[in-house]
């Protein structure tokens with residue numbers, strides 16, 4: 001039995017089979033939607049969250065380029081507000097925005113506050129760092145703070161007062177970082193990372209050009225939710241007599257990356273097209289591409 005991973009890249013042959021399967025879908029509009037999702041993910045490498053938020057304004061047909069913006073509005077929720085996908089991302093921003101009081105103190109110490117306490121400052125900083133790394137218990141930590149403050153040179157300002165001031169600054173610091181869900185939601189939709197805002201050329205691939213034209217002739221934007229992107233991929237698999245376990249939107253993105261790495265796209269271009277933060281991710285696709293090695297070997301031996 002062959003094991004499949006939904007995240008794995010399809011071979012060129014499997015991808016062609018998938019495309020052929022789509023043509024067997026009866027309903028004209030579903031066929032077009034499915035073709036759109038599969039080509040945009042499987043050849044242009046776009047993420048499901050991007051596809052679901054795509055609108056015609058993103059497409060520059062004249063220059064053959066899709067602009068994934070840094071920010072766009074989302075009104076795909078049932079109430080005309082942000083969709084469930086955007087809401088859950090906004091919620092995680094809220095959950096991670098506000099540092100603990102301890103982290104806030106550490107942050108301020110690292111910025112150099114209380115540095116005038118000399119040796120005591122060094123010890124306060126070290127104690128906070130050890131606590132952040134989980135090396136000391138609360139009790140030990142409190143002891144270290146008291147010892148550190150006792151170390152302070154009494155010629156200067158009172159160390160306990162200074163520490164109290166740090167505490168109140170830390171509280172203000174947290175308030176400044178406090179983000180309400182409403183505020184976070186105003187930002188959405190935003191792409192997964194900063195690197196994900198990018199330009200994706202599509203005019204190298206006539207099939208992509210045609211499907212983008214056909215799709216955005218019918219609608220101004222991808223009409224349904226993020227989950228329907230998965231459903232369209234499942235429909236394509238079913239129509240092609242392939243199992244659901246064989247692919248997913250992310251598997252299609254990997255398919256696109258392998259395809260372009262295999263054709264010899266260089267590492268920087270690959271990174272920029274896929275919006276990866278790390279160059280290493282692009283390197284992995286290039287290194288695992290047998291075709292790339294084959295081409296290099298052929299080039300060397302045909303001298």
Ligand SMILES: [Zn+2]
Nearest residue numbers: 074082083086
């Ligand atoms: Zn959304």
